[in-house]
Amino acid sequence: MSKNLASKAVSGLKWGSASTVANAVMQIGYTSAMARLLEPEAFGLVAISGVVLRFGSYFANLGLNKAIVQKEDLSEENIRAAFTSTLLLGLVFTLLTWLLAPFSVVLFDNPDVAPIVRVMSLAFFINGISATSVSLMERNMQFKVISILETMSYVVSYLGLGVVLAYLDFGVWSLVYASLAQAALVAVGSYIVTRHNVLMLFKWESYKPLFQYGSKMSVISFLEFLATNLDTILIGRALGSHRLGLYNRAFMLVNLPMYMLTRTLTKVIFPSFSKLQSDVEKLGKIYLSSITLLGAMVIPVCMGILVAAPEIVYILLGSQWSASVPVLQVLCLAIPLSFITMFAGIVCDAKAVLNMKIALTIAFIVIICLFFYFLRGYGLVGFAFAIFLGELVRMGLYQFVMNKVLELSYRQQLSIYLPGVINGLVIAGALYLVSSVLRGADLPAWLILGAQMLTGAILLLSLTLWFPHKLLKAEMQIVFDKMGLSEKTGKFYSRMIYKYKSYNVKEA
Numbered sequence: 001m002s003k004n005l006a007s008k009a010v011s012g013l014k015w016g017s018a019s020t021v022a023n024a025v026m027q028i029g030y031t032s033a034m035a036r037l038l039e040p041e042a043f044g045l046v047a048i049s050g051v052v053l054r055f056g057s058y059f060a061n062l063g064l065n066k067a068i069v070q071k072e073d074l075s076e077e078n079i080r081a082a083f084t085s086t087l088l089l090g091l092v093f094t095l096l097t098w099l100l101a102p103f104s105v106v107l108f109d110n111p112d113v114a115p116i117v118r119v120m121s122l123a124f125f126i127n128g129i130s131a132t133s134v135s136l137m138e139r140n141m142q143f144k145v146i147s148i149l150e151t152m153s154y155v156v157s158y159l160g161l162g163v164v165l166a167y168l169d170f171g172v173w174s175l176v177y178a179s180l181a182q183a184a185l186v187a188v189g190s191y192i193v194t195r196h197n198v199l200m201l202f203k204w205e206s207y208k209p210l211f212q213y214g215s216k217m218s219v220i221s222f223l224e225f226l227a228t229n230l231d232t233i234l235i236g237r238a239l240g241s242h243r244l245g246l247y248n249r250a251f252m253l254v255n256l257p258m259y260m261l262t263r264t265l266t267k268v269i270f271p272s273f274s275k276l277q278s279d280v281e282k283l284g285k286i287y288l289s290s291i292t293l294l295g296a297m298v299i300p301v302c303m304g305i306l307v308a309a310p311e312i313v314y315i316l317l318g319s320q321w322s323a324s325v326p327v328l329q330v331l332c333l334a335i336p337l338s339f340i341t342m343f344a345g346i347v348c349d350a351k352a353v354l355n356m357k358i359a360l361t362i363a364f365i366v367i368i369c370l371f372f373y374f375l376r377g378y379g380l381v382g383f384a385f386a387i388f389l390g391e392l393v394r395m396g397l398y399q400f401v402m403n404k405v406l407e408l409s410y411r412q413q414l415s416i417y418l419p420g421v422i423n424g425l426v427i428a429g430a431l432y433l434v435s436s437v438l439r440g441a442d443l444p445a446w447l448i449l450g451a452q453m454l455t456g457a458i459l460l461l462s463l464t465l466w467f468p469h470k471l472l473k474a475e476m477q478i479v480f481d482k483m484g485l486s487e488k489t490g491k492f493y494s495r496m497i498y499k500y501k502s503y504n505v506k507e508a
Contacts, residue, residue, distance in 0.1 A: 022151050026155065026158070026159055027256055028316065029159070030158050030163065031252070031256070031316060031317075032315075032316050032317075033166070034162070034163070034174075035249065035317045036318060037163070037166040038166055038172070038174070038175070039245075040241075040321070041172075041241050041242060041245055042171055042172040042175060043175070043245045043248050044236070044241030044242065044244040044248060045112055045116055046172060046176065047232055047236070047248045048110065048232070049113055049116040049120055049176075050120075050232075051232050051233055051236075052101075052113070053097070053120055053124075056096070066213070066349060067082070067211075067214040068132065068135040068136065069138050069139045069271050069274060070352070074139070077201060077203065077205075079196050079197060080196075080197050081201050081203070082131075083131075083196065083198060083200075085210075086127075086132060087128045088128075090124045090125040090127060091125050093121070094121045094124040094125040097118070097121035097124065098121050101113075101117040101121070104117050110236075110241060116172065116176060119173075119176055122180055123179065123180060126180070126184055126187050127183060129187045130190050130191065133190035133191045133194040136196060137190060137193060137194055138271055141268070141271055145193050149185075149189040149193070152189075153181075153182045153185035153186050156181070157179070157181035157182035157185060158182065161174075161177060161178050161181050162175065162177070162181075213354075216354040216355075216358070217349065219358060220349075220357055220358055223358065223361040227364050227365050227390075228338075230368060230369065230372065231247070231251075231387060232244065232248070234372060234383070235247050238376070239379070239380070243379075246323050246324045247383065247384075249324055250313075250324035250325075250328040250331060250380075250384075251327075253305070253312060253316065253324075253328055254302060254328060254331050254332050257305070258298055258301070258335050258336065258339050259339075262294060262298065266346065269346055273286070273287075273346055273347060274349075274350045280405075280406060280407065283347065283350075283406060284406040284407065287343060287344075287406060287408075288408065288416055291416045292416040292471055293472070293475055293476075294420075295340055295416065295420030295421075296419040296420045296423060296468075296472050297420070297464075299336045299417075299423070299424040300427045300456075300459075301456075302333070302336045302424070303332065303425070303428040304427050304428065304456040304460075305328070305332050306428065307428055307432050307452070308431060308452040311435075311445045311446075311449040311452065312449065313325050315446055326380075326381050326384075327383075327384045330384035330385055330387075330388060331384050331388075333388045334384065334390075336420075337391035337395050340395070340417075341391070341398045345357065347405065348401065353401070356401055356405075360401060363397060364390065364394045364397065367393050367394075368390035371386035371390055372386045399413045415471065416471065418471060419468070423464070427459045427460060427463070430455060430456075431452055431455055434452060438451055
C-alpha cells in the first residue's frame with residue numbers, strides 16, 4: 001500500500017471512528033426512547049416495509065455507485081452517465097413501488113404495510129440524486145466530510161424529527177419520516193461537497209464499462225438481500241408483526257453496535273482494496289490484517305453482549321421485550337461471522353471476481369433455507385440458530401474463494417480468528433462470573449449492566465493493548481508504522497500512541 005493511500009486510509013479510520021463513537025451514543029439513546037414511545041408492531045411494520053424497499057434498491061442504481069469507486073480510470077462522461085442512470089432509475093422505482101405497493105399486503109398478509117411502503121418509496125428518488133456524489137466522496141476517500149455529514153443528518157432527522165414526532169403520537173410514521181429526512185439531508189450535503197456535472201448524458205460508450213461491472217454487482221446485492229432478509233420475510237409471514245418486532249429489536253441490539261464498530265473500516269476498505277486489485281500479494285496481506293484486527297474487536301464485544309443480554313434488553317427496551325433475550329444471545333454468535341466474512345466479499349468486489357461470488361451467494365441462500373425449514377419448530381430462537389449455522393457455512397465457502405483468488409492457505413485464514421476467539425472466551429467467562437454474583441445479590445439491572453460494561457471494557461483493553469496475542473501484536477505494529485508517529489509529534493494523543501508503540505508493541 002502506497003504511503004499516500006495508507007495516509008488517507010488512516011485518516012479515514014480516525015475520522016470515521018470519531019463519528020462512530022458519536023453515532024453509537026446517539027443510536028443507544030434513540031433506540032431506548034423510541035422503544036418506550038412506540039409499540040413493537042411499529043418496528044415490525046417498518047421492518048417489513050424495509051424488506052420490500054430493499055428488494056428494489058439493489059436494482060434502482062444497477063450497482064453504479066460501486067462501479068464509480070471500483071473503476072481504475074474514471075472520466076467526466078462516466079460520472080455524467082452514472083448520475084443520469086441513478087436519477088432516472090430512482091424516479092422509475094419510486095413510481096413502480098407506489099403502484100405495486102398493494103401487492104405487499106398479499107405477501108405479508110398485513111393491510112398496514114402498503115401506505116408505509118408508498119411513502120418510503122420516495123427514498124429511491126432521493127438516493128438516486130445523491131448516489132453519484134456519495135460514491136465520488138468514497139472514491140476520493142473524503143471520509144472526514146462523510147463522517148460529519150452522516151452525524152449531522154442523524155442528529156437532525158432521528159434525534160430531532162423522529163423523537164418529536166413519536167412523542168406527538170405519529171406512531172410508525174415517526175420512523176418513516178425520520179429515515180426520509182436523513183436521506184434528503186445526505187443528498188443535499190453530498191452535492192454541496194462534490195459538485196459534479198449534472199447534465200444528462202445518453203452515450204452508450206460512457207455507460208458500458210459501468211454497467212458491465214454494476215449489473216453483476218446489482219445481481220449480487222439482490223441475492224445478498226434475499227440471504228440477509230429471509231428471516232424477516234419468513235418471520236413476518238409465519239409469526240406476524242408482533243414477533244417480528246421482537247426479533248428485529250434483538251437483531252438490532254447486536255447488529256447495530258457491530259455496524260457502528262465496522263462501518264468506517266468497511267468504507268475505507270473497498271476503495272483501498274480496489275486500488276490494489278492488481279497486486280495479489282499486497283491485497284492478501286491487507287485482507288488478513290483487516291480480518292485479524294476486526295475479529296479481535298467484534299468477537300469479544302459480541303460475546304460480552306451475549307452474557308449481558310438480559311440487562312441490555314431490560315434497560316434499553318423495557319420488560320415487555322423479555323422474549324427477545326434468548327434470540328439476542330443466539331444472534332451474538334452469528335453476527336460477528338457475518339461482519340467478518342463481509343471482507344472476503346469486498347475482495348471479490350474489488351477484484352471483479354463476481355461470477356464466483358454470485359454462485360457462492362446462491363449456495364448460501366439454499367443452505368440457509370434448509371436450516372430455516374428444519375429449525376422452524378423452535379420459533380424465534382430456531383430462526384436465530386439457522387442464521388448462525390448458515391454463517392458458519394458461508395465462512396467456509398468464502399475461505400475456499402480466498403484460497404483461489406488470493407492464494408491464501410486455509411491455515412492462514414483460520415489462524416487470524418484466534419485473537420478474537422481467545423479474547424472473546426476470556427471476556428465471556430469473566431462477565432458470566434460477575435453477572436452471576438450480582439444477579440444473585442438481586443441488585444438493580446442498571447448497576448449490573450454498569451459492572452458488566454466496566455469489566456468487559458477493562459478486559460478488552462488489557463487483552464488488546466497490554467497482553468495481545470502474537471498475531472494481533474504483529475498487525476498492531478504494522479498499523480502504528482503506517483501512522484508515521486514520532487516522539488516529536490505535536491499532538492498529545494499522537495505522542496501517547498508513539499510511547500505505547502515503543503514500549504508495548506515491539507517487533508513481533
